Amino acid sequence: MPKRILQGTVVSDKGEKTIVVKVERRFTHPVMKKTVRRSKNYHAHDEANVAKVGQTVFIEECRPFSKTKTWKLVEGDAAQAEAGEAA
DSSP states (O other), X not given: OOOOEEEEEEEEOOSTTEEEEEEEEEXXXXXXXXXXEEEXXXXXXXXXXXXXXXXXXXXXXXXXXXXXEEEEEOHHHHHHHHHHHHO
């Protein structure tokens, strides 16, 4: 079974090797037929502490690192984000 990958914005990087990512989803309300936005925060493992608040990142489902942390930062995007800041 493939691992899910979500895109979101980093809202906190205060934890050691942990980031909080807000993932927003849009869907059409079944009765009102209006587009509705819902968001959820995910705790993700960031081994190198490269993600900063405000960055758009991809997170991937993985084994549990702790009680709340079952996602990890996709490393390719962290490197791209870091290179983008340096340029």
